[in-house]
Amino acid sequence: MIEAVGLTKRYGPKTAVQDLSFSVRPGIVTGFLGPNGAGKSTTMRMLLGLDTPSAGHAIVNGRRYSEHAAPLREVGAMLEARAIHTGRSAYNHLLALAATHGIPRSRVDEVVDVVGLREVAKKRAGGFSLGMGQRLGIASALLGDPATLILDEPVNGLDPEGILWIRNLLKSLAAEGRTVLVSSHLMSEMALTAEHLIVIGRGKLIADTSVEEFTRSASSGAVLVRTPDAVRLGKLLGELDGVTVTTGDDVQVLEVSGAESEQIGRLAAEHSLVLFELTPQQASLEEAFMEMTKDAVEYEAVVTPRATAVPVKEHAA
Amino acid sequence: MSTVTILSTRAGSGSVTLPRVVKSEWIKFRTLRSSYYTLFAAVFFMVGFGLLACYGAIDHLDHPDVRDHAFSIDAADRSLRGYLAAQLAIGVLGVLVVSGEYSTGMIRASLSAVPRRLPVLWAKAAVFGAITLVVTSITAFVAFFAGQAILASHHVDTTLSASGVLRTVLGTSLYLTAVGLLAVGIGALIRNTAGGIAAVFGLLLVLPTLVEVLPANWSSNIGPYLPGAAGQQVATLHADPGMLAPWTGFGVMCVYVLAALIGAAVMLKRRDA
Numbered sequence: 001m002i003e004a005v006g007l008t009k010r011y012g013p014k015t016a017v018q019d020l021s022f023s024v025r026p027g028i029v030t031g032f033l034g035p036n037g038a039g040k041s042t043t044m045r046m047l048l049g050l051d052t053p054s055a056g057h058a059i060v061n062g063r064r065y066s067e068h069a070a071p072l073r074e075v076g077a078m079l080e081a082r083a084i085h086t087g088r089s090a091y092n093h094l095l096a097l098a099a100t101h102g103i104p105r106s107r108v109d110e111v112v113d114v115v116g117l118r119e120v121a122k123k124r125a126g127g128f129s130l131g132m133g134q135r136l137g138i139a140s141a142l143l144g145d146p147a148t149l150i151l152d153e154p155v156n157g158l159d160p161e162g163i164l165w166i167r168n169l170l171k172s173l174a175a176e177g178r179t180v181l182v183s184s185h186l187m188s189e190m191a192l193t194a195e196h197l198i199v200i201g202r203g204k205l206i207a208d209t210s211v212e213e214f215t216r217s218a219s220s221g222a223v224l225v226r227t228p229d230a231v232r233l234g235k236l237l238g239e240l241d242g243v244t245v246t247t248g249d250d251v252q253v254l255e256v257s258g259a260e261s262e263q264i265g266r267l268a269a270e271h272s273l274v275l276f277e278l279t280p281q282q283a284s285l286e287e288a289f290m291e292m293t294k295d296a297v298e299y300e301a302v303v304t305p306r307a308t309a310v311p312v313k314e315h316a317a
Numbered sequence: 318m319s320t321v322t323i324l325s326t327r328a329g330s331g332s333v334t335l336p337r338v339v340k341s342e343w344i345k346f347r348t349l350r351s352s353y354y355t356l357f358a359a360v361f362f363m364v365g366f367g368l369l370a371c372y373g374a375i376d377h378l379d380h381p382d383v384r385d386h387a388f389s390i391d392a393a394d395r396s397l398r399g400y401l402a403a404q405l406a407i408g409v410l411g412v413l414v415v416s417g418e419y420s421t422g423m424i425r426a427s428l429s430a431v432p433r434r435l436p437v438l439w440a441k442a443a444v445f446g447a448i449t450l451v452v453t454s455i456t457a458f459v460a461f462f463a464g465q466a467i468l469a470s471h472h473v474d475t476t477l478s479a480s481g482v483l484r485t486v487l488g489t490s491l492y493l494t495a496v497g498l499l500a501v502g503i504g505a506l507i508r509n510t511a512g513g514i515a516a517v518f519g520l521l522l523v524l525p526t527l528v529e530v531l532p533a534n535w536s537s538n539i540g541p542y543l544p545g546a547a548g549q550q551v552a553t554l555h556a557d558p559g560m561l562a563p564w565t566g567f568g569v570m571c572v573y574v575l576a577a578l579i580g581a582a583v584m585l586k587r588r589d590a
Binding site: 092 | 328329330331332333334337338340341342344345348349350351417418421422423424425426427428429430431432433589590
């Protein structure tokens with residue numbers, strides 16, 4: 001269980017996180033979404049007491065993180081895969097962390113096997129690929145067998161097999177009744193992994209909703225129809241109750257809202273009209289996410305029109 | 318996809334204690350190659366330069382020069398002279414013990430495991446201090462006896478039982494340990510390897526030469542109290558006049574060490590990791 005209450009972090013005049021309140025429940029995977037620079041990592045660092053909030057506080061499993069007598073047993077965190085000394089082997093890294101809590105060597109062996117790093121565990125972590133670094137980060141998070149997990153962008157740099165592995169791991173951890181908070185800037189990934197979403201942008205809470213709800217609100221319900229008889233079909237559909245038909249640049253294409261695709265198909269068949277395409281329009285989750293965070297994107301590429309004209313020479317006035 | 322078992326009874330149930338953090342820091346120290354390289358450099362400098370200095374003394378005796386007819390040999394100091402080079406290695410390692418965690422990001426893992434933070438600093442200082450003390454004491458004795466063996470050929474050697482000699486040998490090790498702890502404190506304050514090393518040796522080596530050019534009564538009042546000059550008295554058999562007494566000087570050095578560690582503790586608590 002994680003509770004953030006009015007979390008605020010200012011760096012000089014810049015506010016990275018502003019009055020952020022949310023709670024993360026056990027038993028499900030909660031996605032923490034936001035564009036780059038939205039304040040996800042800062043928030044996670046505040047949950048772990050690495051950064052002190054300018055205002056507000058965060059409670060993890062009933063108390064502040066730093067007040068736990070055995071923090072690694074309460075919360076396992078992977079803030080960035082590279083929170084490791086590059087000159088030390090993965091195994092010794094875990095051994096050193098385990099020693100602070102009196103966690104035995106056998107548990108280190110166990111987590112090394114869980115994340116599949118057995119073969120490279122004795123190699124220096126500096127030579128690890130991004131994916132191996134992520135696995136090591138997850139191993140250190142699991143070390144204390146914690147009830148709560150906080151993982152910052154765990155799928156970054158993983159290959160498809162690794163992504164699938166993380167997805168299953170997170171789900172099984174949640175199924176065991178743990179609280180799992182996972183940040184990502186990839187909506188599509190979260191849609192497959194998480195059940196609940198906390199979306200932030202520019203340090204502010206934008207949405208605290210279930211993935212199902214988010215997906216539903218993202219779909220427009222329109223149907224795209226492509227037919228050589230667009231004019232006739234458009235007229236027939238327009239006569240139905242509550243149905244609106246819009247046409248685009250392509251004369252063969254209709255966008256129909258207020259009617260299901262089955263209904264449109266039957267109507268076309270009754271009138272012996274040929275259909276080339278009949279597609280329910282579902283705005284992609286990615287689009288919905290971008291739409292939602294549109295005003296909250298920190299870094300945006302400025303589209304500069306290509307200079308076509310040669311600048312007029314300046315004449316001395 | 319194999320099924321994973323994450324639930325474990327092997328993780329135990331203990332909480333964070335200072336001895337456990339000390340153990341963790343010991344694991345961290347002994348699992349980095351740089352620890353061994355740098356300690357080896359310290360040992361090599363100390364013994365190597367000591368031997369060289371003693372050969373130099375013998376050479377002077379074999380080939381007397383009119384200019385140094387009054388040449389005298391401080392047998393103990395000569396064999397231990399290498400500590401001036403060894404302090405470079407110890408100082409660098411002291412800074413690295415802390416700054417290495419900041420440069421790699423390891424510090425966030427360390428402070429997540431020990432969110433009260435201060436035990437990490439105390440444990441680092443304790444582990445590094447103890448290792449330096451043990452290694453440099455043994456090295457100081459090796460350098461001393463090796464040097465005396467060379468000097469014995471011309472019967473200009475000394476013994477541990479001679480007045481002040483044992484104190485000088487152990488004092489060399491104490492001075493180097495203090496340099497190491499000072500470096501740990503400064504490393505934790507500056508959190509950057511290059512900056513930390515520059516600060517340590519600026520304080521130990523550059524500052525004295527700057528003070529020298531001050532007006533005479535200033536430099537004679539400030540000079541003896543600088544950390545290097547004060548701390549080295551305990552590692553010197555025959556002190557220069559105007560310098561502090563051996564143990565007074567070492568006490569002054571310890572004040573610098575404590576100040577650096579306390580400053581580091583305050584900042585460690587206050588700053589974001």
